[in-house]
Amino acid sequence: METSPIPVVTVQTAPFDDQRPGTNGLRRKTAVFEGKKNYLQNYIQSVLSSIDLRDRQGCTMVVGSDGRYFSRAATEVIVQMAAANGIGRLVIGHNGLLSTPAVSCIIRKIKAIGGIILTASHNPGGPGGDFGIKFNVANGGPSPDTVMERIHQVSRTLEEYAICPDLHIDLSRLGRQEFDLENKFKPFRVEIVDSVEVYLQLLRNIFDFNAIKSLLTGPDQLKIHIDAMNGVMGPYVRRILCDELGAPANSAVNCVPLEDFGGRPPEPNLIYATSLVDAMKGGDFGFGAAFDADGDRYMILGENGFFVNPSDSVAIMAANLSTIPYFRQMGVKGFARSMATSTALDRVAKAMKLALYETPTGWRYFGNLMDSGRCSLCGEESFGTGSDHIREKDGLWSVLVWLSIMAARKQGVEQIVREHWAKFGRNYYCRFDYEGLDPRAAFYLMRDLEAVLSDKAFTSQKFAVGDHIYSVEKADNFEYIDPVDGTVARNQGLRIVFSDAARLVFRMSGSGGGMGATIRIYAESFERDPERHNRETQV
Numbered sequence: 001m002e003t004s005p006i007p008v009v010t011v012q013t014a015p016f017d018d019q020r021p022g023t024n025g026l027r028r029k030t031a032v033f034e035g036k037k038n039y040l041q042n043y044i045q046s047v048l049s050s051i052d053l054r055d056r057q058g059c060t061m062v063v064g065s066d067g068r069y070f071s072r073a074a075t076e077v078i079v080q081m082a083a084a085n086g087i088g089r090l091v092i093g094h095n096g097l098l099s100t101p102a103v104s105c106i107i108r109k110i111k112a113i114g115g116i117i118l119t120a121s122h123n124p125g126g127p128g129g130d131f132g133i134k135f136n137v138a139n140g141g142p143s144p145d146t147v148m149e150r151i152h153q154v155s156r157t158l159e160e161y162a163i164c165p166d167l168h169i170d171l172s173r174l175g176r177q178e179f180d181l182e183n184k185f186k187p188f189r190v191e192i193v194d195s196v197e198v199y200l201q202l203l204r205n206i207f208d209f210n211a212i213k214s215l216l217t218g219p220d221q222l223k224i225h226i227d228a229m230n231g232v233m234g235p236y237v238r239r240i241l242c243d244e245l246g247a248p249a250n251s252a253v254n255c256v257p258l259e260d261f262g263g264r265p266p267e268p269n270l271i272y273a274t275s276l277v278d279a280m281k282g283g284d285f286g287f288g289a290a291f292d293a294d295g296d297r298y299m300i301l302g303e304n305g306f307f308v309n310p311s312d313s314v315a316i317m318a319a320n321l322s323t324i325p326y327f328r329q330m331g332v333k334g335f336a337r338s339m340a341t342s343t344a345l346d347r348v349a350k351a352m353k354l355a356l357y358e359t360p361t362g363w364r365y366f367g368n369l370m371d372s373g374r375c376s377l378c379g380e381e382s383f384g385t386g387s388d389h390i391r392e393k394d395g396l397w398s399v400l401v402w403l404s405i406m407a408a409r410k411q412g413v414e415q416i417v418r419e420h421w422a423k424f425g426r427n428y429y430c431r432f433d434y435e436g437l438d439p440r441a442a443f444y445l446m447r448d449l450e451a452v453l454s455d456k457a458f459t460s461q462k463f464a465v466g467d468h469i470y471s472v473e474k475a476d477n478f479e480y481i482d483p484v485d486g487t488v489a490r491n492q493g494l495r496i497v498f499s500d501a502a503r504l505v506f507r508m509s510g511s512g513g514g515m516g517a518t519i520r521i522y523a524e525s526f527e528r529d530p531e532r533h534n535r536e537t538q539v
Contacts, residue, residue, distance in 0.1 A: 019155035025134030045161035058088035062115035064098025067257035068125035084162035099295030104140035122267035126260030141391030231293035268299035298395035302413025311342035314379025442517035
């Protein structure tokens with residue numbers, strides 16, 4: 001214990017006009033957080049002040065990071081400010097590391113008021129990269145729009161922040177540390193916890209670990225290759241897939257968390273996870289996966305590099321949930337996907353006679369559906385899938401679902417996917433990203449496109465592509481009415497739906513690092529005929 005109480009200091013500051021959080025919190029170039037005086041402190045104060053004072057006093061919060069550059073310095077500031085703002089206890093991952101699914105899991109388990117996650121997801125790290133701060137609420141999920149709006153309002157008028165600059169913690173020492181603060185009745189507590197343990201316990205209760213273990217270790221052992229992309233997932237992959245489930249140690253690569261992720265964006269897709277793609281194309285492995293920096297997104301490859309589209313992945317999981325003990329026990333309530341995700345999941349929902357919810361992009365929209373018992377599984381085209389076991393997308397959970405399906409069906413990845421297409425039809429699907437656009441040009445493009453779509457004549461249009469005629473069935477600007485609380489989200493993307501279930505979607509994205517605007521175009525075409533399931537998606 002400290003001998004004399006630690007002083008609480010109030011520091012004068014001025015507001016910044018660019019601290020409105022986006023889809024995944026506040027993301028900026030690392031240099032902005034690191035170099036702009038009080039930029040970090042202002043935003044942390046805005047997050048803390050958005051919590052009602054009565055709820056804040058003495059409450060518990062969780063703090064974790066994906067290990068990117070500037071996380072340690074930022075964690076220290078968060079600890080000093082949480083203490084000064086009346087938070088009673090912080091639970092922090094060992095060395096500051098916690099995956100986003102683990103943060104969600106711990107918030108729910110210990111009934112914390114929320115959690116702060118330092119991550120910019122799949123964006124690059126390092127001094128020249130990106131940094132982000134995400135606030136998750138008491139259900140373990142991302143802040144809903146109302147909370148993000150509160151944080152933004154506070155940030156616009158902020159004049160001071162509270163901090164205990166003399167408070168220092170040791171993130172490498174597991175266990176409890178206590179600090180006496182000036183004018184505070186109770187000591188401030190920090191608990192450094194094992195990054196993996198609580199989350200591992202949760203997974204043990206969901207999956208049949210023995211079935212997965214015999215798949216990975218038995219006589220017909222499935223050889224796997226897992227790339228943690230030097231993000232937070234290294235310790236989780238080693239502990240859970242190798243130590244717990246018996247995969248050989250050399251089946252996991254890039255498992256040391258690095259501040260710059262080894263100099264590549266930690267994005268699990270065919271462009272950036274090239275070492276995984278090359279390893280899988282060699283044919284030595286039957287299953288491959290990569291995770292992003294904070295562990296909520298994943299990519300799955302089968303033997304010889306067979307790629308599983310994320311929109312297909314969630315549909316295949318949905319059709320095979322009975323292989324997971326958790327769902328056999330809890331039952332399956334319904335499914336949800338973001339509007340931009342392909343409609344493959346809808347076909348499974350229809351076959352299983354379950355509700356299907358179509359939401360805007362952003363995991364926060366799934367929270368209400370799961371909290372109210374309407375939804376068991378949800379997914380997004382951007383490589384994220386999850387269920388009601390937590391309130392975040394969950395990469396390692398998704399990998400264990402796939403391994404469970406493979407263990408139960410005794411089939412490889414490609415065979416499972418092809419049988420799914422044969423049964424439900426194939427949704428050819430791809431996404432094109434136009435990044436770093438002039439924000440004005442992007443705004444006018446979307447505005448003019450909406451004017452074209454909303455013209456009455458447009459809905460009777462026909463377009464010829466080769467020998468195929470696409471007839472417009474409907475065109476609109478997607479809006480979502482939350483079935484639980486009735487809140488409305490407007491302007492969530494322009495979509496054109498054709499009579500044969502093909503779709504085109506145009507969307508302005510809010511998850512960049514603040515460098516220009518991003519427009520994403522999604523194209524989807526449905527093919528029922530199994531004879532035509534082998535075509536190149538781009539064609």
